[in-house]
Amino acid sequence: MFQQWRRRRAVRRIEPGDGRLVQRFRWWQLLGRSLFHLDIADAAGYSVKYTVDARQWKTDENGYMKVFLYRNGLQHAVSRAPAVFPVEGGTIEVAASSFGLKRCHFVSNSGAERQLHPDAHSAEGRRAHLDERRPQLSRLIGVVSTVALLVGVGLLLQQIAVPILRIPPIAEQIGPVEPLINLPLWLSISLGLVAALASTERALRMRYRWWLDAAGN
Known part of the structure; x- marks a missing residue:
């Protein structure tokens, strides 16, 4: 019920x-x-390409990130994050964190979800390319990121x-x-920078968990 209310409220925020x-x-x-990007078929069976464009420096008067939806290359709708855009066969849902997007999915009318594919030139696209070409290195980077944030969570809980x-x-x-641990100022600053990185x-892979990634905020 609460999720449905939030979705309806997000839809009402859409502007042409x-x-x-x-x-x-x-x-x-x-x-x-x-x-x-997302490629889907319309009611007549023709292919439609949707593009989600989110820029962290473009915000509304309340500081929320603005999300732009393009249909076949033309700007179709605008909303603030979290955004829900009705499209053929379902909705495109977009949510942001302090470090990028934490959700950019197509949700069909039946409830099935799939993530939109990142542009090859974007940071998310380059990270996905690394995962495809060097999966072992990609997993190692992911583990290091998780460990760094776990350390940050521990220090935050102590504070x-x-x-x-x-x-x-x-x-x-x-x-x-x-x-339990007293850190010098330089090390505290360094760990904060590492947690932010x-x-x-993780935002490039949309692996957001509030209890973990909040340590990087």
């Missing part, structure tokens, strides 16, 4: 596009633009827990509490 042509992906847009355990009524019951890498 202005009909402009989709722009080619440029190399300098690697860190701030996501471009995904939250220690002040709570030092509250006088609690401290009187359990005694003085000291952090790890979250970015």
Whole structure:
């Protein structure tokens, strides 16, 4: 019920596009633009190409990322993330995190889902190409990203827990509490940067988990 309400609300946010042509992906847009494609058939059986264009620096007045939907190369609709665009046979759903997209899927009327395929020139497309050509290296990078974020989660939990355990009524019951790990400032900053890189890498594969990737925020 709640999911259906959210979907209806997202659909109401849709605005018509202005009909402009989709722009080619440029190399300098690697860190701030996501471009995904979907080929489906319309009611008459003709092929229709949809393109989702999301740019992190393009936001609305409330700071939400704007998502542009193109139909056969022409801007068809605009919404803010999370976005739900009705298309032939279902909807295209787009959701964003602080490091990119965490969801860009076609959901059919029967409930089946499939991820849109990334543009070959985008960062997501290059990451997918690496996964196809060098699967072992790709898995190693994925494991390193996960471990880096797990370390970040542990440090974040410590930062939250220690002040709570030092509250006088609690401290009187359990005694003085000291952090298990005291990191110098330079190392804390370095780990924060590593966690941000790890979250970015996972965003390129849309492997978002709130309890894990939040450590990179």
